[in-house]
Amino acid sequence: MIIPIKLTKEERAEIVKDVQAFFEEERSETIGDLAAEHILDFMMKAIGPYVYNKALSDARGLINERVNQIEDDLYALEKPTRHKR
Numbered sequence: 231m232i233i234p235i236k237l238t239k240e241e242r243a244e245i246v247k248d249v250q251a252f253f254e255e256e257r258s259e260t261i262g263d264l265a266a267e268h269i270l271d272f273m274m275k276a277i278g279p280y281v282y283n284k285a286l287s288d289a290r291g292l293i294n295e296r297v298n299q300i301e302d303d304l305y306a307l308e309k310p311t312r313h314k315r
Contacts, residue, residue, distance in 0.1 A: 235274060235278050235282065242267075242270070245270055246263055246266040246267055246270060247266075249261070249266040249269050249270055250262075250263075250266045253266075
């Protein structure tokens, strides 16, 4: 299942301006809104899933770290008993 990444109109407009600025600064080319939107669409399709998966992997790692810390904290709360585990 492919979950498309949705951008607000404002986010999309900001990225389009960034794409145009990149082309102007790096390639000394002026591109219009339509060309910049096509580049944005292509890049979203081409690299979007990789970025999304990396974000999920990073989140998974962070959650695992937090769960391990909580587990350590819970063990630290245990009261000593006469019977050892």
